[in-house]
Amino acid sequence: MSGTICPRCSSSDAVSDCQGMEDGTVIWTIYRCVVCCFSWRDSEPPSAIGLGVRSAAFAVDAANLDHYPKILQQ
Amino acid sequence: MNDLAKRAREITSLRDFLALLEEAGQAITWSERVMPEPDVRNVAVAASRDANGAPAIVFENIAGYPGKRTVVGVHGSWDNIALLLGRPKGTTIRELFFEIAGRWGDADAQISYVPEAQAPIHECRVESGINLYDILPVYRINEYDGGFFLGKASVASRDPEDPDDFGKQNVGIYRLQLQGPDSFTLMTIPSHDMGRQIMAAERTGLPLRIAVMLGNHPGLAVFAATPIGYEESEYAYASAMMGAPIRLTKSGNGIDILADSEIVIEAEMQLGERVLEGPFGEFPGSYSGVRKAPIFKVTAVSHRRDPIFENIYIGRGWTEHDTLIGLHTSAPIYAQLRQNxxxxxxxxxxxxxxxxxxxxxxxxxxxxxxxxxxxxxxxxxxxxxxxxxxxxxxxxxxxxxxxxxxxxxxxxxxxxxxxxxxxxxxxxxxxxxxxxxxxxxxxxATSYLRPDPIGEAHLVSPPIGPEIDELSKKIRSMQGGTSA
CATH class of the missing domain: 3.40.1670.10 (UbiD C-terminal domain-like)
Structure with a gap:
C-alpha cells in the first residue's frame, strides 16, 4: 500500500494505477482507494480531490459500507 | 436519393462520420493543450449550450496522454443527428422525428461478416499487461463522480442461457466505471436486457462474457439506446433504420461486434461479486447514489491503429445524452401506440x-x-x-x-x-x-368532447312472462342428448 489517503473516505489504502508521462516526466498519477473504490487523478482541482475541501455530501463512511444497496439481487 | 442521404448511407464507422461532420462545419479539432479535468468537461458543457448546432470536438492534445485522442459531442446537436439521417443542417426536430418514424419497419437488415484477421477493430491487440487508464484518455465527467466512467460504451453480450440466438444477443449503452487497470463495474437495472442477463448468469452459474465497443458506427450508438424488444437484434434494427449495411466480426471472446469500431474491451463478469459504484452525474441532472454493482474482469483489448476514444458529457441538461437518445426514445413509443x-x-x-x-x-x-x-x-x-x-x-x-x-x-x-x-x-x-x-x-390537455350517447337512448323491452318461460322449457326438452 502506498499510504495515500483517499479524499472521499479518508482511508489510507489507496493504490497507484497509472501515471501520465510526457518525455520521461510524470504529468499526473491516478489513484484508487481499495476501501471505497473512489479513484482520482492528482492533477484535479482541490474541490474534487482535496481532503477536507471536497463537499461532505459526497463523503463515504468507510466504517459503514454495508448500508450501500446491492443491485440485481435475485 | 440526394447527396446527403447517399453520404449518410455510406457511413461505416465513427471516422467516416467525423469526416462528414467536419466538412459540414459540425466537427472541430481542439489542438490547445487541455488537462483531462476539468478542461474536457468544461469544453463539452460549453458546446452543449447550443443544442441545435453544437459540433463534435476532437481533443488531440491531452496532458499526460501524448498522441491519444478523445472525441465528445458526436451526437451533441440536432444538426449532427440530421446529417446522420441524411438531412441538411437546420432540419427541425419535428421533421427528424418523422424521418425516423417513417423508417420504422420499412427496411430489411443488411448484415455482413468480416473475417477477424481483416477487421480494422483487431488491428492492434492487447492480451497482457492491460491498463485501461493508459489505453483510454479518460476524464472525470462530473466533479463528484466516484471515478472515471465510460459514458458512451455499447456493450454486446449473449444470453447466457441461449448463447447461439443472434436476436437475444443484446447491445446496449450502460455506464461503466473503471475499477482498476483491468476491471470495471457495469450499472444496469433488472428491466434492462443486460440486467436480465446478469441475473440469469448468476442464477444458473453460467459465464457472462461481454464486448464493450467504444467509438462506434454513429447509427449503432443511437440505436443501442433504443428500447426495442428483448428478442430483437440491435444490429439488425440499426441496419434497417439506417438503410445501410452493418459490418460485424467476432470479438476474441466470441461475441458479434462491429468490425469498424475504434476500441473493444473483452471482459467476463465475476459471478456474485459486487463493489461500490458511483455516484455518477446522470441524465436527470442529479447524481446517482453509491451502490454495489457487478464487476467485470478484462481479458483482452482490441483497437484500431491510433484509436479515437469516444465519450460523452452527461449531467444536467441540455447535454449530448438528450440529442443522442431523444428521438429514438420517442419513435418506438409512437410506433407501438399506433399499432393500437x-x-x-x-x-x-x-x-x-x-x-x-x-x-x-x-x-x-x-x-x-x-x-x-x-x-x-x-x-x-x-x-x-x-x-x-x-x-x-x-x-x-x-x-x-x-x-x-x-x-x-x-x-x-x-x-x-x-x-x-x-x-x-x-x-x-x-x-x-x-x-x-x-x-x-x-x-x-385535449379539448372537451361529449361522451358517446350510450345510456341516453330508449331501452329495448324484450318479451317476458309465463309464455316465454314455457318456451324456454320447451327448447331445453327438445335438445335431448345425454348429460355430459
Whole structure:
C-alpha cells in the first residue's frame, strides 16, 4: 500500500494505477482507494480531490459500507 | 436519393462520420493543450449550450496522454443527428422525428461478416499487461463522480442461457466505471436486457462474457439506446433504420461486434461479486447514489491503429445524452401506440429520457386521450420512464412547447388529471418516493368532447312472462342428448 489517503473516505489504502508521462516526466498519477473504490487523478482541482475541501455530501463512511444497496439481487 | 442521404448511407464507422461532420462545419479539432479535468468537461458543457448546432470536438492534445485522442459531442446537436439521417443542417426536430418514424419497419437488415484477421477493430491487440487508464484518455465527467466512467460504451453480450440466438444477443449503452487497470463495474437495472442477463448468469452459474465497443458506427450508438424488444437484434434494427449495411466480426471472446469500431474491451463478469459504484452525474441532472454493482474482469483489448476514444458529457441538461437518445426514445413509443391507436399523431419524449412525454392524439371520444396515455405507460419504455404525460389534440405540435403551453392553458381542467401512485420508476429519478417507486401523472390537455350517447337512448323491452318461460322449457326438452 502506498499510504495515500483517499479524499472521499479518508482511508489510507489507496493504490497507484497509472501515471501520465510526457518525455520521461510524470504529468499526473491516478489513484484508487481499495476501501471505497473512489479513484482520482492528482492533477484535479482541490474541490474534487482535496481532503477536507471536497463537499461532505459526497463523503463515504468507510466504517459503514454495508448500508450501500446491492443491485440485481435475485 | 440526394447527396446527403447517399453520404449518410455510406457511413461505416465513427471516422467516416467525423469526416462528414467536419466538412459540414459540425466537427472541430481542439489542438490547445487541455488537462483531462476539468478542461474536457468544461469544453463539452460549453458546446452543449447550443443544442441545435453544437459540433463534435476532437481533443488531440491531452496532458499526460501524448498522441491519444478523445472525441465528445458526436451526437451533441440536432444538426449532427440530421446529417446522420441524411438531412441538411437546420432540419427541425419535428421533421427528424418523422424521418425516423417513417423508417420504422420499412427496411430489411443488411448484415455482413468480416473475417477477424481483416477487421480494422483487431488491428492492434492487447492480451497482457492491460491498463485501461493508459489505453483510454479518460476524464472525470462530473466533479463528484466516484471515478472515471465510460459514458458512451455499447456493450454486446449473449444470453447466457441461449448463447447461439443472434436476436437475444443484446447491445446496449450502460455506464461503466473503471475499477482498476483491468476491471470495471457495469450499472444496469433488472428491466434492462443486460440486467436480465446478469441475473440469469448468476442464477444458473453460467459465464457472462461481454464486448464493450467504444467509438462506434454513429447509427449503432443511437440505436443501442433504443428500447426495442428483448428478442430483437440491435444490429439488425440499426441496419434497417439506417438503410445501410452493418459490418460485424467476432470479438476474441466470441461475441458479434462491429468490425469498424475504434476500441473493444473483452471482459467476463465475476459471478456474485459486487463493489461500490458511483455516484455518477446522470441524465436527470442529479447524481446517482453509491451502490454495489457487478464487476467485470478484462481479458483482452482490441483497437484500431491510433484509436479515437469516444465519450460523452452527461449531467444536467441540455447535454449530448438528450440529442443522442431523444428521438429514438420517442419513435418506438409512437410506433407501438399506433399499432393500437392510429389516432396518435406524434410523440415527444425528448425530456430526460422520457420522464416527461407529450403525445398528440385525435380524440375519438370523451376520455380517449387518457386511454392512450395508459397504453403508453405499458410500452417497453413507458413501464419505467414515462412519468409525466401531457396529452394534447392533433392540432397541437408536441415539439412546439409554445403550443403545448397553450393547450395546457386553455384546454386543461384542474380535475382532468390522473395520478397513479406507487408505480415503477427509474431508480435515479430524484423525485421518486423511494428509488424505483414513484407516482405517474397524466394531464389531459385535449379539448372537451361529449361522451358517446350510450345510456341516453330508449331501452329495448324484450318479451317476458309465463309464455316465454314455457318456451324456454320447451327448447331445453327438445335438445335431448345425454348429460355430459
Amino acid at each position: 391507436f392510429p389516432e396518435v399523431t406524434a410523440v415527444n419524449a425528448l425530456y430526460q429520457h422520457g420522464l416527461t412525454g407529450i403525445i398528440s392524439v385525435k380524440n375519438r371520444m370523451a376520455g380517449f386521450a387518457k386511454t392512450v396515455a395508459l397504453r403508453a405507460l405499458s410500452t417497453p419504455h413507458g413501464i419505467m420512464y414515462l412519468k409525466n404525460l401531457i396529452m394534447v389534440d392533433a392540432d397541437v405540435d408536441p415539439f412546439d412547447l409554445n403550443q403545448v403551453m397553450w393547450a395546457l392553458s386553455t384546454r386543461t381542467r384542474a380535475d382532468d388529471i390522473i395520478v397513479l401512485p406507487n408505480m415503477p420508476a427509474v431508480p435515479i429519478d430524484p423525485s421518486a418516493v423511494v428509488p424505483g417507486k414513484g407516482h405517474r401523472l397524466i394531464i389531459d
